[in-house]
Amino acid sequence: MKTSDFDYDLPQELIAQEPAAVRDACRMLVMDRETGAIEDRIFRDIIDYLEPGDLLVANETRVLPARLLGAKRGTGGQSEVFLLRQLVGSKAQPYADVPQIPGQPVPGENQQAIWEVLVRPGKRLKPGSGAVVDFTDGEGNVALSAEIVDWAEGAQRGERVARLTTTYPSLDEALHAVGHTPLPPYIKHYAGDEELYQTVYSRRESSAAAPTAGLHFTPELIERLREKGIDWETVELEVGLDTFRIVDEEDPLAHKMHTEFYTVPQKTVDAINRTHANGGRVVAVGTTSVRSLESAWDPSADDGAGAITARDRDATSLYLLPGSTFHVVDALVTNFHVPRSTLMMLVSAFSTRENIMNAYQHAIEERYRMLSFGDAMFIR
Incomplete structure (x- = not known):
């Protein structure tokens, strides 16, 4: 065979x-x-x-509305974070606090989560570099942020670990405000x-x-x-x-x-x-x-x-x-x-x-x- x-x-x-x-x-x-x-x-x-x-x-x-399109904090460079799966266990333990945007409240426990993700461009969103991507809602406000904090265990395609935070009432609400439903790579221009x-x-x-x-x-x-x-x-x-x-x-x-x-x-x-x-x-x-x-x-x-x-x-x-x-x-x-x-x-x-x-x-x-x-x- x-x-x-x-x-x-x-x-x-x-x-x-x-x-x-x-x-x-x-x-x-x-x-x-x-x-x-x-x-x-x-x-x-x-x-x-x-x-x-x-x-x-x-x-x-x-x-999930797993495809997130945003901008790298500090440079404004266009970035994409694709959510693969929420992590539990050791990988889900708290990491260093995500640098907060001045004037925004600190997220509570129900507004944070650890996810395995794919990112683009990978070279600019390396773990340990302090890279944070912000995602804005329809009114132009930052609804969700993703700090790239680690490499995923057993990563084969550059998978990373990201800590998601939001000042929305919940992460679910934030994802629906900024996320897009992902389509297979061979579906090119469906709108x-x-x-x-x-x-x-x-x-x-x-x-x-x-x-x-x-x-x-x-x-x-x-x-x-x-x-x-x-x-x-x-x-x-x-x-x-x-x-x-x-x-x-x-x-x-x-x-x-x-x-x-x-x-x-x-x-x-x-x-x-x-x-x-x-x-x-x-x-x-x-x-x-x-x-x-x-x-x-x-x-x-x-x-x-x-x-x-x-x-x-x-x-x-x-x-x-x-x-x-x-x-x-x-x-x-x-x-x-x-x-x-x-x-x-x-x-x-x-x-x-x-x-x-x-x-x-x-x-x-x-x-x-x-x-x-x-x-x-x-x-x-």
Whole structure:
């Protein structure tokens, strides 16, 4: 097995630069997991492929306004800070006080936090240099400041640790005053409604990227599915930017899988057990839901028979490749993925590499819209 086995030629003009005009009116390629047989449908037709007693499990995480554009204090140089994840433990202990802006009150405890971040320009925002970036709100007032205080542990792409402070009532309020919803790097000039990069069922803001397979669902479609007797439950996986990384190593087994945090509530565990006991299928909405559910499988549970167990913000670096066993998920709603990515490997593991590559070739020939804002694929 080589990383090049999961490569394909992706025409740039097929990379969707904006969402579908109507979420559930996008195209959907339906593929039989075993035979590789393909059908071309519309996404809302997914109801025709689901039966009463089936269970959809979606990642309900919401994308943070994680892209912060500001100016370096003292020089005014344009700077960008991208929030990756809030840190806990030793890295979250207080650092030296951030130099305050004269005339502004000192932030309280609920107005400070430690985050792992990416910055630009990196050479001008080095840890230990006293570098502080200020971000202004719509009225021109400094709403949020970020002091670059340390290198992130195990940094591979120049990740840093920043201490965020605000004089707003809360950091959350400040982030919404100055932050922007980040889009994948291959979406170049989208200037439309940022809410269209959120799922309609999203809740807690905790991700740097959207679980995009869920973008195709509408409240009306979810209600129709429920009326048919198809259940709906959720998990939460905090999606990181590494989800867009390609695998650089020629041997995919040499690739170090990134770590993300996930939650599988007991309510979802109970619904999965009930679904399987009654002969129904567990249908994961997106690869992040797959990783959550399969990470929650405990092979030692149930006297060694194995069972899915509830998890509360546990860490996972699960890497699913051809040859991996799926214990929980029976069908998958997904999008079309970046060549040479771990997501290409995951969907190939769920079916076969040959089936997936044939389906992608069909999608390209039929001019499907690709990647995050693109069309859907249902592997059943």
